[in-house]
Amino acid sequence: MILDDFSLKGKVAVVTGANTGLGQGMCVALAQAGARVAGVARRSCAETAQLINKDGGEFFEVIADMSDTKNAPVILNTVLEKYGCVDILVNNAGIILREDAVNVTEEDWNKVINLNLNMVFLLSQAFARQYIRQGHGGKIVNVASMTSYQGGIRIPAYTSSKSAVLGLTRELANEWAKHGINVNAIAPGYMATNNTAQLRDDEKRSGEILDRIPAGRWGTPEDMAGAVVFLCSKAAEYVHGFTVAVDGGWLAR
Ligand code: NAP
Numbered sequence: 001m002i003l004d005d006f007s008l009k010g011k012v013a014v015v016t017g018a019n020t021g022l023g024q025g026m027c028v029a030l031a032q033a034g035a036r037v038a039g040v041a042r043r044s045c046a047e048t049a050q051l052i053n054k055d056g057g058e059f060f061e062v063i064a065d066m067s068d069t070k071n072a073p074v075i076l077n078t079v080l081e082k083y084g085c086v087d088i089l090v091n092n093a094g095i096i097l098r099e100d101a102v103n104v105t106e107e108d109w110n111k112v113i114n115l116n117l118n119m120v121f122l123l124s125q126a127f128a129r130q131y132i133r134q135g136h137g138g139k140i141v142n143v144a145s146m147t148s149y150q151g152g153i154r155i156p157a158y159t160s161s162k163s164a165v166l167g168l169t170r171e172l173a174n175e176w177a178k179h180g181i182n183v184n185a186i187a188p189g190y191m192a193t194n195n196t197a198q199l200r201d202d203e204k205r206s207g208e209i210l211d212r213i214p215a216g217r218w219g220t221p222e223d224m225a226g227a228v229v230f231l232c233s234k235a236a237e238y239v240h241g242f243t244v245a246v247d248g249g250w251l252a253r
Pocket of ligand 1: 019040068115
């Protein structure tokens with residue numbers, strides 16, 4: 001039956017940036033769909049664990065600073081030690097630094113590119129190698145952005161990283177589909193999380209943004225649930241290299 005294809009029962013899912021925001025929302029959704037969820041963060045994920053455990057779900061915390069790319073294999077191995085296999089990777093951790101392009105330092109540029117792009121590639125590579133060793137495919141879902149399509153303003157490194165994530169998603173899908181690995185992405189619109197706190201605090205910018213969202217509201221972590229469960233499930237077996245917008249209609253405007 002079709003709804004069975006959306007079940008993630010028995011799967012091991014790894015979500016980066018699991019302590020808050022969209023990552024937390026996706027952890028909860030994947031657990032509700034039946035997956036055992038390993039959440040990666042540099043701080044405690046106690047709140048995420050509580051949200052999952054209260055519904056009888058399973059959550060395992062992996063503390064790692066993802067600004068150090070050497071942690072990519074460490075994250076994979078920590079989950080393998082716990083569960084023995086992996087089935088799903090959601091590359092969600094990301095940062096945004098707002099500054100006029102003429103004032104951005106090389107250090108800040110590298111900080112954003114390192115986490116939002118380099119780590120996405122290195123973790124995807126580590127997981128793909130493991131999926132190939134396991135021999136039965138796997139899922140990778142990257143988190144893109146409206147700036148995968150549009151320029152944005154005062155966020156040159158962020159826009160570059162998220163535009164690259166869209167291209168990388170297509171490239172990796174082309175290479176790994178033959179191994180039964182689905183690489184796709186979700187492009188969230190304007191969501192109410194720490195990432196947009198500065199924008200939402202600016203009454204003028206916030207009003208301009210809201211006026212342009214056809215759905216008439218900011219998105220929430222819960223809005224990510226349907227798309228992430230679909231892309232991580234058997235129901236998406238023939239979906240490769242696509243970026244799904246969860247944006248309240250922003251891109252349609
Ligand atoms: P958020 O609440 O700021 O979440 C970002 C997550 O990344 C947090 O869990 C954060 O942990 C983690 N992270 C940052 N640096 C890290 C590091 N060095 N090591 C490990 N984890 C680190 O914002 P969010 O909106 O949920 O963002 C999640 C993803 O969605 C990001 O990739 C973001 O670019 C993307 N996105 C968001 C929006 C939006 O409107 N909110 C729109 C499009 C795309 P800490 O709490 O420790 O910092």
